[in-house]
Amino acid sequence: xxRFLLAMFTALSLGGCYVHEYAGHDGHPYRHxxxxxxxxxxxxxxxxxxxxxxxxxxRSEVVIG
Numbered sequence: 001x002x003r004f005l006l007a008m009f010t011a012l013s014l015g016g017c018y019v020h021e022y023a024g025h026d027g028h029p030y031r032h033x034x035x036x037x038x039x040x041x042x043x044x045x046x047x048x049x050x051x052x053x054x055x056x057x058x059r060s061e062v063v064i065g
Contacts, residue, residue, distance in 0.1 A: 035062050 031042040040048045040062050048062035 033064050035059075035064060040064075 029044065033040055033042070035048075038050055038059075040050050040059055041056075042048050042064075043056070048059045048064070049056045050059050051057070
């Protein structure tokens with residue numbers, strides 16, 4: 001039981017490091033953040049995008065550390 005609880009605590013602790021990483025429908029990872037009330041996503045190319053009408057729109061003014 002102790003080993004199980006330790007394993008669960010470790011998994012939850014490590015899982016917190018990857019909370020904002022998701023995978024798109026194409027399987028590529030992207031990071032989701034809120035920026036000025038808008039959902040923005042950093043794609044694999046390192047730039048930030050927003051979703052509008054089911055299309056990716058480049059948001060070059062987004063600066064998130």
